[in-house]
Amino acid sequence: MTENAYHFPGTVYFDMQPAAGGEPYRIFLFTPKGEPPAEGWPLLVTTDGNATFPFAVASLATQAPYPTGTNVEWGVVAAIGYPGDEPYDALRRAWDLGPPPIKTYPPYFEGGPPVRIGGTGELLDFIERQLLPHLDGIVKIDAGRRSLFGHSFGGLFTLYALFDRPGLFSNWIAASPTIYWEGSEILNNEARRADMKGRRIFLHLSAGVHEGDALAPFQSRNPDAGTRLEKKKVERTVALAQEMAERLSRRRDGIRTAFEIFPGQTHMSVLGPAVNRAVSIAFEVVGRDA
Structure with missing residues (x-):
């Protein structure tokens, strides 16, 4: 019996160097x-x-197909990742997905490098100025049907991006966003968000x-039940x-919102159902017969 590597049809990956410098991103497409x-394909990033x-x-x-x-x-689907086989690059995602202020935290493990946050603007620049134009050069994309998904710190990044550059995507899907981070600093971004009137924006x-x-x-x-429960009280x-969903829906400035609870799921197990929901939002049948 011969074992062969499995390749999902229609998928490729390539590495892109940020124009601002630094390590490359691995783009899964x-x-x-x-x-x-x-009008082009709808896009989920x-x-x-x-x-x-x-x-x-x-x-x-x-x-x-159905x-x-x-x-x-x-x-x-265009997924922004990192070179390597691990599902997460803890250090790079902390910088890329953790909004300002720029701060340094102790290493994740003894002897490791310090953890830095605050690089969300750089990742946003990469998406806007490099990734989206590059995708447009590869395949025809419907600019009116672009969606962004993030989970946990990625959900926080999605909110930051929405409040900073609402024109980049029409659907914004934030799963388990770490809104509590840095004393809920993201609420200040929400309060001074860019003008969204006249835009077709949906936040899930x-x-x-x-x-x-x-x-x-x-x-x-x-054994860590007590510590975990205390952490929940902080994270909320x-x-x-x-x-946030209820607050934004009341302000009537161009954002439609929805909030969903996934039964039976924890912070990590929710990733599968949340991505599935992102797919249903990004690729909803619109404007023509199925």
């Missing part, structure tokens, strides 16, 4: 077969690409039910996301 619609890309492509590939049953049609916020006030049943049996992931 899925493009559908056939000719794009006249995800952060933490090494982890999120497999979920997104599998979700799209199993639903898009649009009348799923309300999902084909589109392009979500969290797993076990990111609320109570531990998951299996977590309560673990469910409450802060729901409050």
